[in-house]
Amino acid sequence: MTRKMWGLIPVLDCSQLLRLCPSPCKPLVCPITTPDPRLDPPQRTMSDQAFVTLATNDSYAKGAMVLGQSLRNHNTTRKLVVLVGPHVAEPCRDALRSIFDEVCVVDIVDSGDAAHLALIKRPDLGVTFTKLHCWTLTQYSKCVFMDADTMVLSNIDELFQREELSAAPDPGWPDCFNSGVFVFRPSNETHEKLLAFCGENGSFDGGDQGVLNSFFNTWATADISKHLPFIYNLSSIAIYSYLPAFKQYGHDAKVVHFLGKVKPWNYSYDAQTGEVKGHSTSPDPCQLHPDYLLMWWQLYAKSVLPLLQQAYGDTPFNSGFVEEREDIKLHEDVKEQPAASAPPPQRVSSQERKQRWEEGQIDYLGDDSFANIERKLDSFLK
Ligand SMILES: [Mn+2]
Numbered sequence: 001m002t003r004k005m006w007g008l009i010p011v012l013d014c015s016q017l018l019r020l021c022p023s024p025c026k027p028l029v030c031p032i033t034t035p036d037p038r039l040d041p042p043q044r045t046m047s048d049q050a051f052v053t054l055a056t057n058d059s060y061a062k063g064a065m066v067l068g069q070s071l072r073n074h075n076t077t078r079k080l081v082v083l084v085g086p087h088v089a090e091p092c093r094d095a096l097r098s099i100f101d102e103v104c105v106v107d108i109v110d111s112g113d114a115a116h117l118a119l120i121k122r123p124d125l126g127v128t129f130t131k132l133h134c135w136t137l138t139q140y141s142k143c144v145f146m147d148a149d150t151m152v153l154s155n156i157d158e159l160f161q162r163e164e165l166s167a168a169p170d171p172g173w174p175d176c177f178n179s180g181v182f183v184f185r186p187s188n189e190t191h192e193k194l195l196a197f198c199g200e201n202g203s204f205d206g207g208d209q210g211v212l213n214s215f216f217n218t219w220a221t222a223d224i225s226k227h228l229p230f231i232y233n234l235s236s237i238a239i240y241s242y243l244p245a246f247k248q249y250g251h252d253a254k255v256v257h258f259l260g261k262v263k264p265w266n267y268s269y270d271a272q273t274g275e276v277k278g279h280s281t282s283p284d285p286c287q288l289h290p291d292y293l294l295m296w297w298q299l300y301a302k303s304v305l306p307l308l309q310q311a312y313g314d315t316p317f318n319s320g321f322v323e324e325r326e327d328i329k330l331h332e333d334v335k336e337q338p339a340a341s342a343p344p345p346q347r348v349s350s351q352e353r354k355q356r357w358e359e360g361q362i363d364y365l366g367d368d369s370f371a372n373i374e375r376k377l378d379s380f381l382k
Contacts, residue, residue: 066299106133140186165226
């Protein structure tokens with residue numbers, strides 16, 4: 001029905017979704033049990049397990065701060081670790097230090113070890129090698145890696161009951177896992193094997209996801225307990241490609257992943273009106289769900305920006321906030337006068353809209369906004 005109505009290409013169909021889950025009746029109930037404190041002393045579990053993320057530049061550092069703060073807000077009992085690339089500015093590292101337990105600077109170029117040798121063979125995979133560095137965090141027995149463009153919506157400490165390598169399916173090719181959220185066991189041996197593998201085989205997608213899927217190549221078939229439910233890595237792209245599923249299961253989402261070229265920090269935020277700005281000027285159509293995007297900015301405004309302001313002091317930096325400028329006010333005055341000869345906005349026919357949608361030209365904030373699609377769906381699903 002979705003296909004007929006909207007010409008959407010569902011990324012996950014029902015059978016694929018149900019395959020992720022042990023019971024067709026309760027597809028989102030997964031076999032995660034609460035640990036018995038008598039068997040597994042919590043203080044031990046807490047200090048030798050960690051959430052790990054990666055920031056390669058100042059923009060991703062902001063993402064990492066929002067992620068770290070979202071984990072704190074949901075009372076994680078695990079340590080928080082961020083790997084930072086050599087280009088992350090000192091004030092950003094300072095701000096990261098106030099959220100994370102550990103800030104590890106990873107400079108593969110200076111490392112002089114196997115990672116550096118691999119980098120010489122494959123200079124295109126620099127960021128991937130930096131990410132693979134998470135396997136060297138052997139002070140922890142188990143970790144959950146999360147991309148800096150993710151944000152948690154509830155406590156997800158139960159992920160530590162999963163084994164390496166557990167991850168959720170990728171919405172684009174569900175037989176591959178998405179490497180934005182995964183459970184792993186730090187090990188120097190695994191790290192070296194991964195580097196050697198990388199140097200020899202490269203990456204089929206040019207990034208870490210290709211390498212990791214080729215390395216952990218039995219994920220799709222060997223052990224269903226290593227398939228994390230999709231709610232642990234809900235990519236904003238998938239919301240629009242299978243909206244009825246999002247309506248059915250979306251409220252259980254625990255991690256949102258801002259997949260795609262445009263990231264939350266590419267927008268700006270108007271603190272006065274509480275609105276996220278900058279959609280129309282973006283070259284790529286916005287694929288981020290407006291509610292999650294707003295949540296990201298609200299968290300940033302409340303908890304991250306004050307840390308950055310403190311760290312930067314008088315030095316100017318890109319806060320991402322819309323500044324109230326005199327020229328904007330001037331512009332408003334000019335607007336009061338009747339517009340001279342601007343053509344009226346063209347109405348697009350339903351057929352044309354369908355065609356544009358299929359070509360990927362989606363007006364997420366206008367005709368194809370989530371609210372409009374939802375209204376249309378509601379009228380069919382009643
Ligand atoms: Mn990502």
